[in-house]
Amino acid sequence: MYMKTQPIYLTDAYVKEMDALVLDVIPEGDRRWKVLLDKTVFYPMGGGQPTDQGILSGSDWSGKVYQVLTREGEILHFVESVAPPVIGSAVHGVIDWDRRYKHMRLHSAGHVIDFAMHVLGYSPKPLYPQKGDHGKKPYIVYSGVTGSDITRELTDKSNELVTKAMPLTTAFVPLAELEKEAIYLQPGLPADKPLRKLTLEGVGSVADGGTQVKNTSEVGLITIASVTAMDDTTVVSYSLG
Ligand SMILES: [Zn+2]
Known part of the structure; x- marks a missing residue:
């Protein structure tokens, strides 16, 4: 088990x-x-x-x-x-801490963008989070499209969350608690063990098992390279300055 x-x-x-x-x-x-x-x-x-x-x-x-x-x-x-x-x-x-810290910042950046999507009213509707990749070419994927180019406002809102230096915290909670508190839930989360909740104070929570920085200020300036809509999918490509 x-x-x-x-x-x-x-x-x-x-x-x-x-x-x-x-x-x-x-x-x-x-x-x-x-x-x-x-x-x-x-x-x-x-x-x-x-x-x-x-x-x-x-x-x-x-x-x-x-x-x-x-x-x-x-x-x-x-x-x-x-x-x-x-x-x-x-x-x-x-x-190798330099490698880890870079990946930690890139991963947290993906979540900051995702939280910005929520604050702007685009997630979890009409855009529902699907997955992210926080390696060499970082991106996050949503099902659904917005019908307009949101690159500028997503860039501004993401960096506003960074500039505000907001705490990112994690806690282990039962699935029932996550179901009540999370902005959205990924499909297939196990019901028989505690899950980890990631919270951006004042914005909301999601389920997450990766490594995270403690404060959005550690992420630094986020560049949204593109927000591309194709078929019924939206891909947000980003990088760190
Ligand atoms: Zn994550």
Whole structure:
């Protein structure tokens, strides 16, 4: 039911390193291993946010974490090293913080734009949020169209939320509470475990499992490159200054 690894990044996205125990090691290929730990600060690729990378090291072992993925409900650290770490041994993990912080800001920026959509009265109707990608070419996708070009007002409202330096907070809540409080709900949220609620103070809440900055001011200036309507879909492409 619950994963074997405690995901530290879900409760505190600013923790950059951790001490952990090696629970299992699965060979992945030439000098490559999948390592299962009892806890981790490494964010696994998902929710449109790229994987963390970094280093794991023990008393006489070290390896480079090149990707982290969730497989069958467990967080697997894909590690490049001459030999595998010993199961049951202690390791110290450090993430590439510059990479993570960039992705965290891009991810939060996507939500700031989404909250701006709501404030402007476009979401969840006529535009319903579908998905986002916060990697090299960030965008968010809505079903529905507005019938006019909203690029300018979306840019202004998003940056207004950034300039106001508003707190972004997260909390674990039951699905019933999210159903009452969220602006919208993604389909298929599990009913049998606590979900994480992301709140932009004074604006609203959504369900979210990614890493987030604490304050909209950390996102910095948002550029909306385009708001493109095609068929019954709207794609908002953005970048950070
Ligand atoms: Zn998100």
